Amino acid sequence: xxxxxxxxxxxxxxxxxxxxxxxxxxxxxxxxxxxxxxxxxxxxxxxxxxxxxxxxxxxxxxxxxxxxxxxxxxxxxxxxxxxxxxxxxxxxxxxxxxxxxxxxxxxxxxxxxxxxxxxxxxxxxxxxxxxxxxxxxxxxxxxxxxxxxxxxxxxxxxxxxxxxxxxxxxxxxxxxxxxxxxxxxxxxxxxxxxxxxxxxxxxxxxxxxxxxxxxxxxxxxxxxxxxxxxxxxxxxxxxxxxxxxxxxxxxxxxxxxxxxxxxxxxxxxxxxxxxxxxxxxxxxxxxxxxxxxxxxxxxxxxxxxxxxxxxxxxxxxxxxxxxxxxxxxxxxxxxxxxxxxxxxxxxxxxxxxxxxxxxxxxxxxxxxxxxxxxxxxxxxxxxx
Amino acid sequence: xxxxxxxxxxxxxxxxxxxxxxxxxxxxxxxxxxxxxxxxxxxxxxxxxxxxxxxxxxxxxxxxxxxxxxxxxxxxxxxxxxxxxxxxxxxxxxxxxxxxxxxxxxxxxxxxxxxxxxxxxxxxxxxxxxxxxxxxxxxxxxxxxxxxxxxxxxxxxxxxxxxxxxxxxxxxxxxxxxxxxxxxxxxxxxxxxxxxxxxxxxxxxxxxxxxxxxxxxxxxxxxxxxxxxxxxxxxxxxxxxxxxxxxxxxxxxxxxxxxxxxxxxxxxxxxxxxxxxxxxxxxxxxxxxxxxxxxxxxxxxxxxxxxxxxxxxxxxxxxxxxxxxxxxxxxxxxxxxxxxxxxxxxxxxxxxxxxxxx
Numbered sequence: 059x060x061x062x063x064x065x066x067x068x069x070x071x072x073x074x075x076x077x078x079x080x081x082x083x084x085x086x087x088x089x090x091x092x093x094x095x096x097x098x099x100x101x102x103x104x105x106x107x108x109x110x111x112x113x114x115x116x117x118x119x120x121x122x123x124x125x126x127x128x129x130x131x132x133x134x135x136x137x138x139x140x141x142x143x144x145x146x147x148x149x150x151x152x153x154x155x156x157x158x159x160x161x162x163x164x165x166x167x168x169x170x171x172x173x174x175x176x177x178x179x180x181x182x183x184x185x186x187x188x189x190x191x192x193x194x195x196x197x198x199x200x201x202x203x204x205x206x207x208x209x210x211x212x213x214x215x216x217x218x219x220x221x222x223x224x225x226x227x228x229x230x231x232x233x234x235x236x237x238x239x240x241x242x243x244x245x246x247x248x249x250x251x252x253x254x255x256x257x258x259x260x261x262x263x264x265x266x267x268x269x270x271x272x273x274x275x276x277x278x279x280x281x282x283x284x285x286x287x288x289x290x291x292x293x294x295x296x297x298x299x300x301x302x303x304x305x306x307x308x309x310x311x312x313x314x315x316x317x318x319x320x321x322x323x324x325x326x327x328x329x330x331x332x333x334x335x336x337x338x339x340x341x342x343x344x345x346x347x348x349x350x351x352x353x354x355x356x357x358x359x360x361x362x363x364x365x366x367x368x369x370x371x372x373x374x375x376x377x378x379x380x381x382x383x384x385x386x387x388x389x390x391x392x393x394x395x396x397x398x399x400x401x402x403x404x405x406x407x408x409x410x411x412x413x414x415x416x417x418x419x420x421x422x423x424x425x426x427x428x429x430x431x432x433x434x435x436x437x438x439x440x441x442x
Numbered sequence: 443x444x445x446x447x448x449x450x451x452x453x454x455x456x457x458x459x460x461x462x463x464x465x466x467x468x469x470x471x472x473x474x475x476x477x478x479x480x481x482x483x484x485x486x487x488x489x490x491x492x493x494x495x496x497x498x499x500x501x502x503x504x505x506x507x508x509x510x511x512x513x514x515x516x517x518x519x520x521x522x523x524x525x526x527x528x529x530x531x532x533x534x535x536x537x538x539x540x541x542x543x544x545x546x547x548x549x550x551x552x553x554x555x556x557x558x559x560x561x562x563x564x565x566x567x568x569x570x571x572x573x574x575x576x577x578x579x580x581x582x583x584x585x586x587x588x589x590x591x592x593x594x595x596x597x598x599x600x601x602x603x604x605x606x607x608x609x610x611x612x613x614x615x616x617x618x619x620x621x622x623x624x625x626x627x628x629x630x631x632x633x634x635x636x637x638x639x640x641x642x643x644x645x646x647x648x649x650x651x652x653x654x655x656x657x658x659x660x661x662x663x664x665x666x667x668x669x670x671x672x673x674x675x676x677x678x679x680x681x682x683x684x685x686x687x688x689x690x691x692x693x694x695x696x697x698x699x700x701x702x703x704x705x706x707x708x709x710x711x712x713x714x715x716x717x718x719x720x721x722x723x724x725x726x727x728x729x730x731x732x733x734x735x736x737x738x739x740x741x742x743x744x745x746x747x748x749x750x751x752x753x754x755x756x757x758x759x760x761x762x763x764x765x766x767x768x769x770x771x772x773x774x775x776x777x778x779x780x781x782x783x784x785x786x787x788x789x790x791x792x793x794x795x796x797x798x799x800x
Contacts, residue, residue, distance in 0.1 A: 084760035122483025141763030251583035264684040
């Protein structure tokens with residue numbers, strides 16, 4: 059790991075975005091981060107996971123590894139991050155692999171065109187974790203047709219195979235570990251509050267700071283089941299933004315009255331309260347599907363689901379030597395069938411680790427080494 | 443933010459606020475690039491390791507029998523606390539942002555095995571009634587709804603703060619961060635040391651004398667050996683900072699947080715904590731140590747303090763990208779304060795059925 063990674067942030071106005079709704083006044087421009095080498099070098103573009111911005115701790119870990127290995131690094135938000143939905147989406151309804159892929163691709167081209175001239179790029183690779191992994195692969199397949207960026211290699215880290223079955227599994231996980239009804243979140247909150255307050259009482263601290271919260275996380279999340287609940291909860295929190303933005307842009311009227319959208323300064327308390335108990339299946343059924351069924355002639359709910367499987371680029375994954383993946387056999391967003399599909403499709407271009415769950419081993423020595431080998435074309439398959 | 447020269451900042455900001463609104467137009471430029479402080483992945487890995495140790499210490503502590511009601515000399519969750527002088531207001535926002543991140547960044551495996559040792563022992567427990575109180579139960583948690591009768595003006599102030607921060611405060615703090623770090627540490631220590639006086643007064647008012655003596659000790663050591671507060675030898679002597687203020691004193695005396703309040707330039711607060719800031723500033727103004735608070739330099743000093751505080755806070759308005767950021771920060775800030783209050787009293791702060799904070 060290098061001891062110094064320079065970092066800049068770029069805010070960029072993308073010409074194809076919609077009129078920015080009043081309540082999203084702060085998301086007018088897309089924000090991305092880059093670290094530039096001072097000599098010609100390949101560019102690694104990193105895409106965040108569901109709901110995340112372009113500067114998460116995980117991206118920072120990967121940035122350190124890639125910069126240390128001699129890459130320029132550009133980190134981007136997930137197309138499901140509200141800042142992306144507002145500033146870079148051409149529909150405002152996030153979660154469609156093809157649509158999000160083409161928006162990402164267009165955004166990448168604009169960003170690269172506006173990087174400082176002194177940055178000399180010799181090659182372009184794209185990586186992503188979780189949903190970002192699937193996004194990365196789709197972006198490469200789009201580039202294979204359009205040829206504007208000449209993306210060389212792709213590494214998917216813990217990608218989903220079917221977006222909707224992965225998220226459906228998270229809905230189920232949420233219902234099992236937290237509860238399906240309206241009161242479940244309140245119960246969870248009350249339990250967490252009491253746990254935190256008791257830990258804090260025992261701590262001798264005079265301020266409840268971030269350090270304390272990090273320490274408390276381990277005390278509260280002791281079992282795999284509790285970790286799973288935390289993951290389900292964080293997806294739900296991300297979904298609140300995606301749902302709200304989608305409903306607002308598509309005019310589907312689930313929580314936002316299309317005739318009277320909220321104004322700057324209006325309280326969104328009640329809206330958030332309603333949204334927090336809504337599962338992904340409701341986003342699909344009431345916002346996503348109605349919007350895309352209307353805009354894609356001859357599509358059906360089943361075809362929308364099929365369009366959001368990695369199968370759509372299955373041939374490329376199978377035949378093109380430049381698609382790679384890393385995952386874990388205990389990743390909760392994959393079932394056995396999906397993992398088997400990844401293995402059989404990618405053949406020797408996938409590394410499957412025994413432990414790590416969903417992203418738990420991101421940044422580990424082996425994961426980083428294999429990732430760099432894949433990117434450099436040195437990867438020869440998992441060590442026996 | 444500690445109260446040094448709040449009035450100075452206010453004066454400066456009236457003009458700057460106007461500029462901020464004008465500069466808000468920056469957001470209409472097509473592309474803008476901002477250089478950030480370089481990252482140090484090696485240090486981040488070390489910090490992650492330290493937090494993993496703190497994690498397992500906390501887990502071990504939780505598992506210990508009667509941990510929640512640990513006696514006066516019971517082990518703390520971690521003796522490694524920073525207890526830094528994170529500014530209230532935005533600082534709390536930063537901490538709050540941290541929770542969200544912790545949630546989002548949760549990973550699939552249980553990190554770190556237990557049995558990482560606890561660092562140096564806790565500081566001075568025993569002053570707090572909470573140590574003897576029965577543990578809180580889920581039924582004691584305040585409502586998820588927050589008492590915010592001034593929501594309209596609060597939202598206005600939140601937006602103003604976000605714009606001011608983006609256009610003025612943050613760029614200035616970025617420039618300040620280019621000053622070599624030993625120099626900045628000196629500035630930070632200097633203001634931190636001045637604020638110890640207010641902490642001493644308030645610890646006495648809270649009748650938490652051991653903590654008061656500790657703050658006084660820090661002030662004496664740092665003002666002398668630490669050359670007027672420019673260095674912080676007290677922390678090296680394991681006398682760690684634990685700033686307090688009138689807001690906490692009022693809480694100790696039984697005052698509820700009251701309505702949520704977003705203070706222009708300072709950020710999230712409550713009616714009670716707002717009074718606290720005024721009182722803290724009044725005390726410092728009244729004492730006027732070394733003529734720093736009423737002399738010709740007070741104006742500039744207040745500004746430097748504000749910039750130094752901002753440079754130490756890792757919070758960015760609307761980094762969440764979310765239209766619910768106001769609600770989320772309010773939720774987290776008020777619960778953070780209620781948990782802190784609870785530790786002062788050992789009893790739930792908000793009567794059941796009322797919005798949190800009332």
